[in-house]
Amino acid sequence: MKIMVMCGSATKYSNTRGLIRWIEKALHEKGVEVLKFDAGQHLLPIYNGDDEQNELPEVKRLRVQAEQADGFFICTPEYHSGMSGALKNALDFLGSRHFRQKPATLSAVAGGGKGGINALNNLRTVVRGVYGLTLPGQFVADPDHFDGKNELVSYEAKERLSLIVDELVALTQRLANGKA
Numbered sequence: 001m002k003i004m005v006m007c008g009s010a011t012k013y014s015n016t017r018g019l020i021r022w023i024e025k026a027l028h029e030k031g032v033e034v035l036k037f038d039a040g041q042h043l044l045p046i047y048n049g050d051d052e053q054n055e056l057p058e059v060k061r062l063r064v065q066a067e068q069a070d071g072f073f074i075c076t077p078e079y080h081s082g083m084s085g086a087l088k089n090a091l092d093f094l095g096s097r098h099f100r101q102k103p104a105t106l107s108a109v110a111g112g113g114k115g116g117i118n119a120l121n122n123l124r125t126v127v128r129g130v131y132g133l134t135l136p137g138q139f140v141a142d143p144d145h146f147d148g149k150n151e152l153v154s155y156e157a158k159e160r161l162s163l164i165v166d167e168l169v170a171l172t173q174r175l176a177n178g179k180a
Contacts, residue, residue, distance in 0.1 A: 001176055002033045003168065004069035008076030008087025009109075010040040016077045016109045018150035019141050022158070023073055023107075026165045035065040039086035047092035059093055066098035071172035072132065073165075075107040078119035083108075083126070091126055099132035103175065105168040107139040107161075116140030135171065137164040 005024055009016035017040075024034050042058050053059055066072075076083040104127050110116035117140060124134050139161055145154035152158060 001031075001070050001169070001172055002035055002068055003027055003071045003073055003172060004035040004037060004065055006072060006074040006087065006090065007036075007038040007040070008074070008084040008090075010084065010086045011077075012040060013150055014077065014109070015141060015143065015146045015150050016075055018146055018152050019107065019109055019161075020075055022152040022161065023075070023165065026162065027073070027169070030165070030169050032169060035069055037062055037065065037090060039084065039090060042090075044086075044089055044093060047089050053093075062090060062093055063098065066094050069098075069102065070176045071102050071168055072099070072104040072127075073107070073168060074104055074123060074127070075109065076119050076123060077109045078111065078115045081115070081118035082122040083119045087123075088126065091130070094130060096131045099127060099130040101175065102132055103135055103168055103171045104132045105135050105137065105164050107141065107164075109141045111143065116142075133171075133175075135164070135167055137167050139164055 007020045027034050076087045106120050106123050108116035108119040120138050127134050145157040147153045
């Protein structure tokens, strides 16, 4: 089983990246093959719908991995009550052929001890628009869930994340086996 983990932060050192590292480790421990997209490392041009963009190496890589994925775990920082522009741009390069009938768990990282929910609602709308199956379990990470080195340290946050990772893995497995 393959789950694509998408990091919507373009910031080199961020709590979003710390959250992603924890999620990837949790998925690996469950025997899941993790496919990665990182908005800060896999730089994409601004989506314009032109066919020429389809031939760009980073666009091809994103699309191939999304097609191979059985499910998604998408994480974004919240910027101005929405998902990051870098993540939205990446999602614009994808479509229903990448997401149809595939489960997606959503997570946001709030800044300053507020927010996150608007980014999740924004992200949920976009994933639903490409026929992805967004799971009801979601997670908002607050700044106090992390240490000074962007590592997830909150026991309660890890417990909550473990539950939603389990839900994603279980549903992805059922759908991949045709039992959902």
